[in-house]
Amino acid sequence: MPDRFRMHDLRWIREAPQDFDSALARRGLQPLAESVLDLDARHRQVQAELQEMQARRNEASKQIGQKKKAGAEAEAQALMAEVGQLKDRLAEAEEQERHLGEELEGLLAGLPNALAPEVPDGPDESANEVLRAHGEKPIFDFAPKEHYELGEALGGLDFEAAARLSGARFVVVKAAIARLHRALAQFMLDLHTREHGYTEVQPPLLVRDHVLFGTGQLPKFGEDQFRTEEGYWLIPTAEVPLTNLAADQILAEEALPLRFTALTPCFRSEAGAAGRDTRGMLRQHQFEKVELVSITHPEGSQAEHERMTACAEEVLKRLGLHYRVVTLCSGDTGFAARKTYDIEVWLPGQGAYREISSCSNTWDFQARRMKSRFRPVGEKGTRLVHSLNGSGVAVGRALIAVLETYQRADGGIAVPEVLRPYMGGLETIAADG
RNA sequence: GGUGAGGUGGCCGAGUGGUUGAAGGCGCACGCCUGGAACGCGUGUAAGGGUUAACAGCCCUUCGAGGGUUCGAAUCCCUCCCUCACCGCCA
Numbered sequence: 001m002p003d004r005f006r007m008h009d010l011r012w013i014r015e016a017p018q019d020f021d022s023a024l025a026r027r028g029l030q031p032l033a034e035s036v037l038d039l040d041a042r043h044r045q046v047q048a049e050l051q052e053m054q055a056r057r058n059e060a061s062k063q064i065g066q067k068k069k070a071g072a073e074a075e076a077q078a079l080m081a082e083v084g085q086l087k088d089r090l091a092e093a094e095e096q097e098r099h100l101g102e103e104l105e106g107l108l109a110g111l112p113n114a115l116a117p118e119v120p121d122g123p124d125e126s127a128n129e130v131l132r133a134h135g136e137k138p139i140f141d142f143a144p145k146e147h148y149e150l151g152e153a154l155g156g157l158d159f160e161a162a163a164r165l166s167g168a169r170f171v172v173v174k175a176a177i178a179r180l181h182r183a184l185a186q187f188m189l190d191l192h193t194r195e196h197g198y199t200e201v202q203p204p205l206l207v208r209d210h211v212l213f214g215t216g217q218l219p220k221f222g223e224d225q226f227r228t229e230e231g232y233w234l235i236p237t238a239e240v241p242l243t244n245l246a247a248d249q250i251l252a253e254e255a256l257p258l259r260f261t262a263l264t265p266c267f268r269s270e271a272g273a274a275g276r277d278t279r280g281m282l283r284q285h286q287f288e289k290v291e292l293v294s295i296t297h298p299e300g301s302q303a304e305h306e307r308m309t310a311c312a313e314e315v316l317k318r319l320g321l322h323y324r325v326v327t328l329c330s331g332d333t334g335f336a337a338r339k340t341y342d343i344e345v346w347l348p349g350q351g352a353y354r355e356i357s358s359c360s361n362t363w364d365f366q367a368r369r370m371k372s373r374f375r376p377v378g379e380k381g382t383r384l385v386h387s388l389n390g391s392g393v394a395v396g397r398a399l400i401a402v403l404e405t406y407q408r409a410d411g412g413i414a415v416p417e418v419l420r421p422y423m424g425g426l427e428t429i430a431a432d433g
Numbered sequence: 434g435g436u437g438a439g440g441u442g443g444c445c446g447a448g449u450g451g452u453u454g455a456a457g458g459c460g461c462a463c464g465c466c467u468g469g470a471a472c473g474c475g476u477g478u479a480a481g482g483g484u485u486a487a488c489a490g491c492c493c494u495u496c497g498a499g500g501g502u503u504c505g506a507a508u509c510c511c512u513c514c515c516u517c518a519c520c521g522c523c524a
Contacts, residue, residue, distance in 0.1 A: 047483060051494085054492085054493060054494085055491095055492055057504075061503095061505040062452065066452085068451080079504070083504045083505085371480095382480080
């Protein structure tokens with residue numbers, strides 16, 4: 001009853017239950033409007049009864065105070081007796097109200113975001129829609145190798161050492177490859193802060209439950225995260241702390257949009273990915289990523305989505321990497337997203353396009369969970385902001401793409417032009433070390 | 434980790450059981466004043482929810498969070514979280 005933001009807009013469900021159900025259907029879920037509305041109706045009825053009793057109690061209590069002040073002890077006693085009788089029923093109604101409210105909230109909290117109308121329907125990534133591509137697949141006059149072969153040969157990627165320290169899905173990066181990795185991250189951060197208007201942030205990497213709830217990883221996806229014994233969660237992406245910077249805030253309209261970027265490690269348990277991409281550093285428990293987050297006015301989020309995607313693409317353009325942009329279909333779009341563009345970079349060694357960035361507009365989905373609003377000028381009340389996030393881009397995967405794209409016949413790696421300033425002018429990582 | 438002090442509205446800051454959702458100030462909005470402004474004066478200014486055609490009215494909840502005492506709690510009790518100060522430890 002107090003201060004309760006629903007995970008989905010109950011007013012919308014009441015007004016257009018069929019729309020709600022078709023939104024669920026696009027996510028492959030059974031209709032729920034009827035049970036939601038039934039629960040909602042029962043909840044509101046109990047709420048009304050409870051509030052009536054509370055009003056009576058408040059009124060009587062007020063009178064008791066006045067009678068006592070006036071010395072009318074007998075009348076005060078009578079009122080106290082009356083309110084005393086209310087007590088049990090009141091407690092019962094409170095309990096019931098809370099129970100129904102939690103049930104409703106629990107039901108809604110586990111439902112994914114509604115998809116944008118233009119998102120294509122489809123069961124999995126095979127139905128994603130290619131929007132555009134940039135550059136061409138590079139041509140080699142030798143058989144291009146995969147990144148781990150190149151990295152190991154150069155003494156820069158050591159999976160065995162990592163396994164001794166931490167097991168599978170970790171890597172030790174060394175020497176010139178480590179520097180290349182660092183150069184990539186610095187380059188991206190500089191681009192976004194200096195040219196794209198993002199504010200650099202160094203957020204906590206350990207966060208509490210409600211923060212993961214706000215961005216949608218909880219309550220459903222706790223298994224994909226690492227948690228400390230103290231109850232902190234290791235962030236799976238900087239999206240989590242950056243987006244939650246707006247949590248519980250009522251922002252000034254003119255402050256929007258907020259644009260944040262951060263270079264952070266990301267931690268993922270990869271619980272459901274057993275056996276996938278086990279070779280190399282494509283899928284690790286720990287990796288670095290430069291993240292982009294925007295908090296926008298509701299009318300500005302679609303344009304911001306395009307802008308953000310362009311910011312991420314710019315990274316790959318300047319690195320001279322071939323990529324394509326796809327719109328994820330309904331079956332491939334994440335829980336919190338209303339619409340997602342993936343940027344897939346071409347990996348010559350692997351001979352495949354692989355995701356290197358994912359840019360999502362969550363609309364008001366996260367804002368509702370986080371209680372993130374702004375105050376419209378000239379209106380009373382508040383409105384929910386929109387939040388977006390995108391990788392700008394995954395540093396480890398960018399390293400893979402650079403290694404595979406810039407490899408030479410002898411196993412050396414040419415350093416992309418834009419990274420040379422970050423590498424002390426180095427033009428080539430030579431095969432002989 | 435130890436000791437002490439605190440957590441009140443956009444901000445500062447009163448308030449130790451009864452019209453206090455909360456004095457006062459700042460800020461902000463509107464109006465008056467002015468040639469225009471400053472000053473001054475006046476009015477207004479939390480969020481979430483229920484009811485409703487209504488962003489009119491009425492009602493409920495919220496003074497870090499959660500429990501408890503009471504007819505009634507910002508005010509009393511318990512637990513937790515956080516902030517500040519000093520000590521210890523430490524990149």
